[in-house]
Amino acid sequence: MEFAGRRVYDKYDFKINPLKNLSDFSYGFFQEFNPSNVLKEVAYDDKGSVEEIVERTFTYDEFGYPLTCVETTTETGKGPVSKTLTFTYK
Numbered sequence: 001m002e003f004a005g006r007r008v009y010d011k012y013d014f015k016i017n018p019l020k021n022l023s024d025f026s027y028g029f030f031q032e033f034n035p036s037n038v039l040k041e042v043a044y045d046d047k048g049s050v051e052e053i054v055e056r057t058f059t060y061d062e063f064g065y066p067l068t069c070v071e072t073t074t075e076t077g078k079g080p081v082s083k084t085l086t087f088t089y090k
Contacts, residue, residue, distance in 0.1 A: 004046055005043065005044050005045045005046050005051065006043075006044050007041055007042070007043050007044075008041065008042045008044070009034070009038045009040075009041045010040055010041070010042065011038070011039035011040035012034065012036040012037065012038060012039060013036055013037045013039055013058060014036045015036060015037060015058070015060055015064045015065075015066065016035075016036075016037075016063070016064045016065050016066070017034055017035055017036055017037045017066075018065055018066065018087060018089070020033060020034065020035055037056065037058055037066060037069075038056065039055065039056050039057075039058075040053070040054070040055050040056070041053070041054045042054075049076070050076055051075065051076055052073055052074060052075045052076065053073070053074050054071060054072070054073045054074075055071070055072050055074075056069050056070065056071045056072075057069070057070045065087065065089065066087050067086070067087055068084060068085065068086055068087070069084070069085040069087070070082055070083075070084050070085075071083050071084075071085060
């Protein structure tokens with residue numbers, strides 16, 4: 001099996017990650033297994049070059065749960081693309 005690259009999760013917010021207990025949802029989304037929210041992840045190709053950088057900025061409620069997340073993805077050689085995620089709780 002050839003080396004297919006890797007992702008490095010190198011910054012966390014140390015707040016509550018509401019997705020950490022959703023095991024069915026988390027299949028293939030490794031950052032959701034973390035107790036904290038990932039603020040920065042870097043994807044490398046099989047040669048060790050950066051393919052993309054994903055940076056997240058969260059807002060939180062008074063209990064430390066995320067309310068919004070602005071996620072900015074920058075692929076090598078391209079401009080950044082941002083999207084805003086909104087969390088709702090029952």
